[in-house]
Amino acid sequence: MTNLIRRGFGAAILAVGAAMPLAQAQANVIDISTVTCNDLLTADEADRNAILFYIYGFDAGLRKDVKLNLQEVSNFSARLGGACATDRSQTVFEAIAKIAN
Incomplete structure (x- = not known):
């Protein structure tokens, strides 16, 4: 495992705890289905x-894809960011439906 991947996973794991200002912070659970594009675009980088x-x-996981392709993650993030920029009030899952192939 490269240092980049280790740092990425470490940052992602640590960021989950930092993501608490979103949605249901008091319960330490975030219902991702309620996260809006505005929430995503205004969150700090770690969140x-x-x-x-x-x-x-x-x-x-839904696609049973067990490989982590960092370029695909980057491409997905860029496409999602573009879809979210067009309508910040939509949920992230609504934006994903618009960019799905």
Whole structure:
């Protein structure tokens, strides 16, 4: 495992704890289905990365894709950011539906 991947996973794991200002912070649980594009775009970098890694991993799991391709994560993030910029009030999952192939 490269240092980049270790740092990325470490940052993502640490960021999950930092993501608490979103949604249901008091319960230490975030219902990702309620996260809006505005929440994602205005979150700090650690929170945003944690959410993006979670969503990308969730989607990969549905596709039974067990490989982590950092370029695909980057491409996914850029496409999602573009979709979110068009309508900040939509949920992140609504934006994902718009960019799905």
